[in-house]
Amino acid sequence: MTELASLYQTDYSQWTQRNAELLRAGRFEELDIEHLLEELSDMSKSDRRELHSRFLILIAHLLKWQFQYQTLSERWREFKGDSWRSTIIEQRQQISVLLRKSPDLKSVLEETSIDAYADAVELAHKETRLARTTFPNACPYSIKQLLDDGFYPDR
Template identity: 70%
Template sequence: MTDLATLYDTDYAQWAQRNAELLRERRFEELDIAHLLEELSDMSKSDRRELHSRLLVLLAHLLKWEFQYPLLADRWREFDGRSWRSTIVEQREQLADLLRQSSGLQSAVDEAIADAYPVAVRLAHKETRLPKTTFPEVCPYSREQVFDDDFYPEAQ
């Protein structure tokens, strides 16, 4: 095991700094390639997990807005969906920020929406106690609508 590989296990910050120095100096043969590849792979996985997680929450709240909000607003005049709106706004902001920082994720958005949607339906079903059949089988929102700050679905 090289000194850098050992450093990876004992002082990650110093390991990262040393690898950066070696890259700047173009001393490629001294790099800890195995751990660098592992870290780069994990970074991509982490960004994709965050994309999926934030889309899941956003889609679940859009579903609740569309299918439960009208029911609650009719029953309780004081219910205005403020907390749901806050969550929708927050998730859209966080997603926009994530996509600005990791623009390579843009190509994964459509697939991530499709993957997150069934989980969002399960979450909306559990939180609202509405039958699963209440919600469309396929995501009813376009990519543009999901990210549009002014889009809030209307009751069916």
């Protein structure tokens, strides 16, 4: 194991600084290529995990909006769903920022939303105590709807 590869295990911050210095100096043969590739791959995974998480929360709140809002607003006259609306707005904004910073994620929007849907149903089920069968088997919202600031599903 090279000194630089060993540094990766013991002092990550120093490892990143050292690799940056080597890159700037054009000393490519001294780079810790194996760990650099691992880190670059993980950066992409991190963005995908964040996108999944944002979709999970967004979809869960859209499901609650669609399938529970009417019941709550009938029970409590003052219920307007403001906290749900705030969460929906925030998740859409954060997805927009993520897509602006990592435009390559646009290619996995559909796949990620489909993957997040089962988790979103589970979250909506736990938060609302509505039966899982209340919610559709597949995500009822298109990517365009999910990202549309003006879209709120019919109640």
